[in-house]
Amino acid sequence: MRHWLMKTEPNEFGIDDFADCPDQTEPWDGVRNYQARNMMRDDMKNGDRVFIYHSNCDEPGIVGVAQVVREGYPDPTAFDPDDKHFDPKSDPDNPRWYLVDVKFERKLRRTITLAELKSQGALEGMALVRRGNRLSVMPVSGDEWEHILSLE
DNA sequence: GCCAACGTTGGC
DNA sequence: GCCAACGTTGGC
Numbered sequence: 001m002r003h004w005l006m007k008t009e010p011n012e013f014g015i016d017d018f019a020d021c022p023d024q025t026e027p028w029d030g031v032r033n034y035q036a037r038n039m040m041r042d043d044m045k046n047g048d049r050v051f052i053y054h055s056n057c058d059e060p061g062i063v064g065v066a067q068v069v070r071e072g073y074p075d076p077t078a079f080d081p082d083d084k085h086f087d088p089k090s091d092p093d094n095p096r097w098y099l100v101d102v103k104f105e106r107k108l109r110r111t112i113t114l115a116e117l118k119s120q121g122a123l124e125g126m127a128l129v130r131r132g133n134r135l136s137v138m139p140v141s142g143d144e145w146e147h148i149l150s151l152e
Numbered sequence: 153g154c155c156a157a158c159g160t161t162g163g164c
Numbered sequence: 165g166c167c168a169a170c171g172t173t174g175g176c
Contacts, residue, residue, distance in 0.1 A: 009162090033171080056162050114163080132169035134161050 003140040004044060005051040005062070005128060006102070015052055015063040015107055024104035025069060028137075029077045030085040032097060036137035041072040041098035043139075050102055051140060051148065053128070054111070061113035062148060070101035112151050122147045 006028060008014065018026055031037060045068060052064040074095035077083040090096035118129045127138045140148075 007162090060163070132161095134170060136161090 002043065002045065002048045003050070003142060003145040004039070004048060004068075005053055005138050005140050006066075007053045007055040007136045009056045010054045011057065014054060015104075018052065018064070018066070018104045019107060021104075025101055026104075027070075027076075027101050028099045029075050031075070031099060031136055032085065032087065033134075033136060036135055037096075037098055039137050039139070040100045044068050044071065044100045044137075046071055049105070049145070051145075055136075059111055059113055061111040061115075061117070062108065063111050064107045065105045066102040067105050068100050069103040072098045072100055075099045108152050110152065112148060116151065117148070120147065120151070 008018075013026075018024070028040070031040065048068040050066040050068065051062045052066055053062050054060055074092070075085070075090075075097035077085040078087040078090035078095065078097045079092055080086055081088075085097075087096060114129070117123055117126070123129055123144055126140065126144055127133050127135055
């Protein structure tokens with residue numbers, strides 16, 4: 001089993017919105033980055049666990065844990081002209097964008113902030129804490145996962 | 153295939 | 165709101 005981290009903007013879709021959605025399950029649509037796409041399409045498997053991270057907000061950091069419950073499939077929002085993530089170059093016969101469904105597992109007792117993550121020597125290899133990182137889906141090693149949970 | 157211009161991300 | 169970092173686009 002692998003571990004991951006997925007970013008979301010709390011003013012768009014935060015951890016509380018996630019906890020409130022039907023079946024507590026959400027198709028992680030709208031990702032338009034090829035590296036992130038490849039991980040969702042090829043690497044994320046049912047049962048993999050995922051940190052939910054709040055970005056672009058007052059207190060960026062890890063706020064919850066989720067689980068992959070449906071493996072990569074074409075992102076329907078790419079085909080919908082009325083959707084803000086519509087991509088006319090994504091052909092239904094040859095989809096450009098993929099997503100996974102994730103299920104809310106729990107909210108952390110507190111936000112583990114980006115500042116705190118950056119202060120941890122054990123985490124300096126994480127893509128998240130490196131400068132200029134813009135990936136919205138990224139792998140987390142087993143050791144990093146355990147270390148982060150131990151901070152809670 | 154290079155690379156300048158442009159758009160987006162996201163911390164601060 | 166600023167701006168650095170990065171990805172994408174498109175002319176050549």
